[in-house]
Amino acid sequence: MKVTVFGSGYVGLVTGVCLAEVGNDVICVDVDQNKIDNLVKGVIPIYEPGLDAMVKENQAAGRLHFTTDAKQAVEHGTFQFIAVGTPPDEDGSADLKYVLTVAETIASYMDDYKVVINKSTVPVGTADKVKAIINQTLHARSSSTEFDVVSNPEFLKEGAAIDDFMKPDRIIVGTDNPRTTELLKALYAPFNRSHERIVSMDIRSAELTKYAANAMLATKISFMNELSNLAELLGADIEKVRNGIGSDSRIGYSFIYPGCGYGGSCFPKDVKALERTAKQVGYNAELLSAVENVNDRQKQVLINKIIKHYSGNIEGKTFALWGLAFKPKTDDMREAPSRVILEALIAAGAKVQAFDPEAMEEAARIYANTEGLMLVGSMDETLENADALVVVTEWKNFWSPDFDMLKTKLNDSVIFDGRNLYQPDVLHKKGITYYAIGRGQTSDSKEA
Ligand SMILES: NC(=O)c1ccc[n+]([C@@H]2O[C@H](COP(=O)([O-])OP(=O)(O)OC[C@H]3O[C@@H](n4cnc5c(N)ncnc54)[C@H](O)[C@@H]3O)[C@@H](O)[C@H]2O)c1
Helix, strand or coil: CEEEEECCCHHHHHHHHHHHHCCCEEEEECCCHHHHHHHHCCCCCCCCCCHHHHHHHHHHCCCEEEECCHHHHHHHCCEEEECCCCCECCCCCECCHHHHHHHHHHHHHCCCCEEEEECCCCCCCHHHHHHHHHHHHHHHCCCCCCEEEEECCCCCCCCCHHHHHHCCCCEEEECCCHHHHHHHHHHHHHHCCCCCCEEEECHHHHHHHHHHHHHHHHHHHHHHHHHHHHHHHHCCEHHHHHHHHHCCCCCCCCCCCCCCCCCCCCHHHHHHHHHHHHHHCCCCCHHHHHHHHHHHHHCCHHHHHHHHHCCCCCCCCEEEEECCCCCCCCCCCCCCHHHHHHHHHHHCCCEEEEECCCCHHHHHHHCCCCCCEEECCCHHHHCCCCCEEEECCCCHHHCCCCHHHHHHHCCCCEEEECCCCCCHHHHHHCCCEEECCCECCCCHHHHC
16 A cells, blocks of 8 residues: 655654554655655664665665655555654644644645545544545645545554554544545554454544643643652652552553653643644643643652752752653653753752763753763763762663762762662662662661
């Protein structure tokens, strides 16, 4: 089948390459000339496990093409995916300008039937706006070319994006007519073999499903973070509590890790956007505001512990910081807790020596010439003349450091762990002061 994908970011690129992998003829189009030039040469703009090899294989097989030529791209595909960004607007609502621009572009060049598939995360009612723009643009061209608009939100996780796309838990297809449902079923058939994964519904419900999923996951995290703060005050250990409740199959173990806050390109903006959507229809979504507020507060928890440990003054201190990406296995630093933490440390007069296995380039781009921040090439290098270690992202590389070496390297022998990676009693025995999240009895109360 002939497929066009607008947007070659995390979602567009993965969508394009996975659809090519199963034999479709795919053109990915982006407005970023530099990105496309690199992709044509086989240089992948993001870190995503497995993506690099898959792009090259499918390019070599002639099934995957990259272009900035929107006209050629529109003419190519019967299926026109919209996978461009929907960043937060000033008031927190999703900014639809990129989505609507693509809709207009498609309508400007289409001369035969197209299925316009919205994969970007968009507020309820966006498909209607996309339809209206396409109709207007076609009308202005005196064209009566037929089209349908589908909502097909994406649920992939950065770091496991290829697997999530190739073996999805579900494929949500929101349509308003059976013809498009059948077309989407045919397109997704290779991903739908072992059991039925397609969940068909009306367009508005499909649009809301994506926000509901992200808001639910963000709620689980904020709930656990709320409890971790309480556990500390009560002298309980949140890790024991986590095991205690995760074993309940109604609750489960996923997304109940306490930490220094969630980040990324999705949860923060999607919770805000849903809250905003609610306001627009006169509903006060109190739980969503709380989820967001708890998360903002949680990004400060590690900073507060650091400041308290140093009795309010960290001026002149040097912190080793492990982890810049918002989570492991990605280089994405959008809304990452690391940014809040390192910026606060630097603002308070400290120096930060940071390392991340994949996000160094992204950090260099965001923090070019930032005084007080040194981006270094390894975990060990962060420790040179450092006073304390701050762990922000739970990359596997950070799980089992040589604590004896850490003790000798860190001037103040103290670790602030935003992801609860280590055993408090082990560090205590080694004479390292250890602060974690929500482990009052075993760490802070003894040490602080
Ligand atoms: N990143 C994720 O994990 C994830 C998961 C599920 C859903 N989503 C949603 O998918 C959408 C895309 O997210 P992303 O992370 O891939 O964004 P991204 O910022 O990585 O990529 C967006 C791309 O769209 C391109 N673009 C902008 N305007 C364009 C135009 N007119 N024509 C062609 N290309 C254009 C940009 O240059 C950029 O390369 C968002 O709505 C997001 O919420 C993201």
